[in-house]
Amino acid sequence: MAKIVLETKVLTKRYGSVTPLDSIDMQVKGGEWVAIMGPSGSGKTTMLNLLSLLDSPTEGEYILDGVGTATLTEKERVAVRREKIGLVFQQFHLVSYLTALENVMLAQYYHSMVDKGDAMEALERVGLEHRTDHLPSQLSGGEQQRVCIARALINQPAIIMADEPTGNLDEANEEVVLELFKELHREGRTIIMVTHNPELAEFADRVVRLHHGKVVKDA
């Protein structure tokens, strides 16, 4: 039986009187693909920010790979994120003045060693071996997202966290990205994906539905 890689207990985030995320209890097993769905303002992105350690909860507990995150310093949180999590963003967030290859190598640079060959392979894997020296502005939205995925994968993270990865893509590119996620899932990576897209969610093992910051369905 797969071990639990991610667990939240009464995870809550408050901004003054607003509570975008309220008492979330959740467990995710290794290799599981979890889609987080819900209407705008339901707390999906807040939840992903907490799970990816980009933000800290106001209350509750978050255990990642058996380690409680509440007591981690900011430096330790960055290190955990670097080692264990690959992030995919809706807006791609590539560094505008670096080429596709350099954007991938940037993640290597912050992680450990920079290996151009590995970065090239990551781009080949997402079908961009012919676009390595292009700047983000010279790439289509779908290509930028694939660079973003290559960057997320380069350090072999156990968990991929994606925020609306197909939100800014056309149908053809959405299909390409979906195939990539399916492949990652087959490889046994844990995927937490925020999405509005029911077709994408179909391929997830589990769909967690949020409403007003609370889990209303987990199946």
Add this chain to the structure above:
Amino acid sequence: MAGDKGAKITKREMFLRILLKSLKVRKNRVFITFFSIMIGAAIITALASVYFDISAKMSRELRAYGANFFIGPASASGNRTVDTGTIGEAVKMVPPEKLAGASPYVYGVVRLDLGNAVLAGVDFAGLKRLSPYWQVEGKWITVDFDDESCMIGKTLAKNMELKVGDSVTVIRNETGFQKSLIIKGIAETGQAEDEQIFVSLPLAQKILGMEGKANHAMLSIVTEGTDIDALAATVAGKFPVLDAKPIRKVSSSEGKILEKIKGLMAIVAVIILTITTLCVMTTLITVVSERTREIGLMKAIGADDREIVRQFIAETLLIGVAGVAAGLVVGFILAQVLGQAVFGSSISFRMIVLPVTLIPSVAASLLAAVLPVRMAVRVVPAQVLKED
């Protein structure tokens, strides 16, 4: 592409690649920062170059403000005059390169056409170097043996209604000497000399019946590198009949002027550095504001605070060092312009100018980066990455 596979890139190479590309993409901001630092460094270089040359240059320049050394008969001797030969020998004890000008003086009261006046016998060539600040209408007397001409002070000329080219009769009752002299020049000195009449030393000695004598000599000595008190003691030691002493009023005010000018330059340098710092800081704050999303992304994919600080400090340092290097060159050129304009001579390059410019300029650049870097470190990825 296959050839690239497996190629390792060191962290330093990657760091430099990020650094240079991030600067290249922001050419305008980089140029403003570079230009601010360059201007600041150039002004500091120019001021420092002049500052370290100033003592020598200013000391010579201040010699334009009159005599600063007196040689006269020893007070203990009771004499009111001394041999001009002895004075001449005493003057020779001053190193020639330090002697800006010197003249013996002999004084006596004479009668002119409209009343009495003090007559001074001088060495006109020496007097001219001693008193370059005199405003002379007409001409200076340039020939020492000219016994047909005189110069008179402006007040005296006014009181006696005399003009350049007029003749004036000088009468000395005690000697019965009487001679008509042509007024070559009228001098405005702003001092007691405005009421005196000047003739060559030999002529004055003849008029006053004081051949071979002088009341005293006045000297203008470059004080930079000269122990003027020791010089006075040496002269007095060698010539017991003489008193030799610096004119404190001029010597000490000379020092005070130098100190004040140095102080002023230091204040200007501090103001320039402050303005440079503020300008660089403003530009860097703008850069950080423009790059919050990039900083957020770097943090999200694994950059810790140290990496962010390193990136911004390195960028600032690189621009700062380039700006200071350019500033040193521009500043040295500026120093030459200042040197020519103010002192009429070039300013020599001194190694001390390098650290004096480099250290405060780079420190100012780094100081300017403190606030922007703190802003960068405080960027919260979750906040900046969700913004469209």
